[in-house]
């Protein structure tokens with residue numbers, strides 16, 4: 001059956017585990033996988049620019065020995081001439097074996113996937129809606145350092161109201177046993193009720209005090225606070241430094257607490273934290289590439305399936 | 308009192324909220340039905356104060372998904388040989404296909420034609436549905 005990855009929870013935890021194991025194997029011995037996708041072509045369809053994500057996907061495909069065609073901006077694609085998305089994708093399906101697609105409109109990847117008969121689609125971001133490979137990247141990083149997800153306490157800090165990567169991460173982590181959440185944000189940017197409703201009330205706490213909360217965490221997931229979310233410049237200035245992670249706060253945390261961040265950061269993590277071995281946000285990008293390699297192989301039926 | 312005779316066969320849509328009968332008539336395209344159709348408005352009701360009612364003398368089947376969405380508390384009486392053969396209470400459908408529209412300006416369905424656009428019921432209290440593409444909430448109005 002043709003599979004796609006459109007939303008983070010399209011895959012079961014067992015399937016996630018197969019992907020993580022495959023990514024581990026690739027990490028241990030990359031040369032053994034350097035031509036598993038030889039002769040395969042990936043379409044890299046970026047209807048809006050996102051250099052970071054695009055490079056990760058393209059590097060992943062090249063490192064598997066495959067090749068890539070595509071575009072980095074809708075201005076150069078046929079949609080600029082008014083072609084419908086479904087027509088573009090149905091044409092591409094004749095050339096390529098798999099597609100990574102980013103689009104400014106919400107639901108674009110799901111729509112495209114409905115027209116496919118042979119080509120798996122990976123949603124590389126659909127507007128502010130879903131970004132499943134970011135979630136996979138976050139989970140891979142946690143699993144690499146912690147070895148498991150069960151019974152971890154994860155603090156998420158920053159813009160919890162609009163932060164899509166946070167919403168997906170919380171949903172994905174909530175599928176594991178005994179995971180506790182600490183939501184750290186100013187009142188204005190609290191976790192929306194719809195997401196809280198999905199959790200057991202015993203499994204989460206809400207606070208606005210990072211300094212206080214950091215002591216009990218296994219993982220601290222930091223996120224950006226964007227200027228355009230605020231009604232006024234004043235409000236933004238008042239809240240932007242609300243939760244800055246610095247050396248002083250890190251000194252209060254556990255020796256094995258991890259700090260993650262989807263990047264790019266603005267000023268929520270002071271550069272002095274970068275040298276701390278617990279700060280793994282730059283390593284995250286590397287795991288992102290390896291899990292994309294595993295995902296491409298999985299969707300092409302080249303590995304990861306119950307092995 | 309106007310005398311509207313009992314129908315021999317067909318459907319009686321009862322307990323329509325007063326004032327909604329005409330809307331239902333239009334939404335179900337009953338003006339295009341060639342069989343006799345009667346729309347009655349403002350009938351006194353013991354439970355509802357006033358209600359509307361529609362009688363259709365037909366063998367046709369209605370789209371009960373659409374009907375359930377527009378008027379979830381309507382009772383449908385199926386009439387056969389002048390007797391009520393069956394009675395059905397409508398409910399809000401769990402999934403609605405091709406009736407609702409997504410109002411989220413960032414949704415792909417605003418720029419690309421979609422066939423059989425699905426919406427899922429998330430809150431029966433307020434008859435709220437979410438778009439299968441962008442998860443934005445919407446209601447029938």
Ligand SMILES: [Zn+2]
Nearest residue numbers: 409414438441
């Ligand atoms: Zn929508």
